[in-house]
Amino acid sequence: MSFVKGLRCRECSREYPKQALYVCEYCFGSLEVHYDYDGIKKTLTREKIQKGPKSLWRYRDLLPIDGDPAAGFYSGFTPLVKADRLGEEWGLKNLYIKDDSVCHPTWSFKDRVVAVALSRARELGFDTVACASTGNLANSVAANAAWAGFKRYIFIPANLEQAKIVGTLVYSPNLVAVNGNYDDVNRLCSEIASKYRWGFVNINLRAYYAEGSKTLGFEIAEQLGWRAPDHIVAPAASGSLITKIWKALKEFDKLGLLENKLTTKIHCAQPEGCSPIATAVLTASDVIKPVKPQTIAKSLAIGNPADGYYAKDVIRDSSGSAAIVSDEEIREGIKLLARTEGIFTETAGGVTVASTKRLIDEGKISKDGIVVLAITGNGLKTQEAIQQAVGEAKFIEPNLAAFEEKVMQKEKKETHHVG
Ligand SMILES: *Cc1c(COP(=O)(O)O)cnc(C)c1O
Numbered sequence: 001m002s003f004v005k006g007l008r009c010r011e012c013s014r015e016y017p018k019q020a021l022y023v024c025e026y027c028f029g030s031l032e033v034h035y036d037y038d039g040i041k042k043t044l045t046r047e048k049i050q051k052g053p054k055s056l057w058r059y060r061d062l063l064p065i066d067g068d069p070a071a072g073f074y075s076g077f078t079p080l081v082k083a084d085r086l087g088e089e090w091g092l093k094n095l096y097i098k099d100d101s102v103c104h105p106t107w108s109f110k111d112r113v114v115a116v117a118l119s120r121a122r123e124l125g126f127d128t129v130a131c132a133s134t135g136n137l138a139n140s141v142a143a144n145a146a147w148a149g150f151k152r153y154i155f156i157p158a159n160l161e162q163a164k165i166v167g168t169l170v171y172s173p174n175l176v177a178v179n180g181n182y183d184d185v186n187r188l189c190s191e192i193a194s195k196y197r198w199g200f201v202n203i204n205l206r207a208y209y210a211e212g213s214k215t216l217g218f219e220i221a222e223q224l225g226w227r228a229p230d231h232i233v234a235p236a237a238s239g240s241l242i243t244k245i246w247k248a249l250k251e252f253d254k255l256g257l258l259e260n261k262l263t264t265k266i267h268c269a270q271p272e273g274c275s276p277i278a279t280a281v282l283t284a285s286d287v288i289k290p291v292k293p294q295t296i297a298k299s300l301a302i303g304n305p306a307d308g309y310y311a312k313d314v315i316r317d318s319s320g321s322a323a324i325v326s327d328e329e330i331r332e333g334i335k336l337l338a339r340t341e342g343i344f345t346e347t348a349g350g351v352t353v354a355s356t357k358r359l360i361d362e363g364k365i366s367k368d369g370i371v372v373l374a375i376t377g378n379g380l381k382t383q384e385a386i387q388q389a390v391g392e393a394k395f396i397e398p399n400l401a402a403f404e405e406k407v408m409q410k411e412k413k414e415t416h417h418v419g
């Protein structure tokens, strides 16, 4: 049973069958999954969702597959944590962390999009799946494709973090490290996708893949007691996540599943060395100007974002804003989240935390509203980025005297200095 009507061009609204298509052949607009919302409205209730599995498949009626899912049985339904200590730091009473860095097979929100893309790939008859990745997608496609029994080709920029490379190779994919940045990798993959009949999750399966990101938005609303928050801050790479969080809230609103009126402002977080979307938002420009990425937030290093225009429109439509933060602020953001909430996020999460602080300082986030941060990936994968910024262990010989001299005395001295 499926409520998918087909694919539809985001520009000219031409309709297409639900195949592995992604560009409109008339206007080159990108294609998006289009549902029968009247049909969904007749059967989908809060109770039905609540009785569903504790994974993203509880929202199956709003996802683009025909039959049973083929991957991602443990993906989604991650914790929404009330962040009181971080909130106190910033003077916010209702701050929440949507923590996608845990409870996922490969520790990032990419396990959502891959669950949907691989399930659809199976239905469309692909035996090989592939992707162009900034790191987390590589981990997730490699792992989920291994589990679901696909052949797998993964393309990455050669300079990725060690943990993202090892965390891909361990699943025995064909890993191809390209001498270039993500935009070079993506261009190469588009060529390969037109020659080989593979399911590229973020190219010819992109319309299906992108729908997976909606589940992060669905969960935020459900976990807040079927309420849309006042603010969501999310990081952007291609811009897809931001557009789909908004689509999710609009769908819940349209289906009558929200308690409150939808007035959520969507804010975009980007690093200084790669901020094409945030720059367009902050300069009120309609043009997304491609850049050459140079940032420690490698998972966000997409200089020519496929969904940049749509992300910018979502931010504008929702009256949201954007922030651009430096590598130094990213490191501070990672450490602040760890120190206050016990959550170790990767560089993209540091971008989100630092951007939120900036948005609060600029008065763009109200202190009394409900604010949700999308923390999208795990810090163990990007240790290089903060190794120099977290201090060192105290090295001692295994005896009490050494402990008291090197640790306790030192601590006393430090406490004294502070006092
Ligand atoms: C891919 C990724 C994003 C951004 O995703 P887009 O949908 O391409 O904007 C954010 N955070 C992390 C950790 C990611 O891996």
Ligand SMILES: [Zn+2]
Binding pocket: 009, 010, 011, 012, 013, 014, 024, 025, 026, 027, 028, 029
């Ligand atoms: Zn079109």
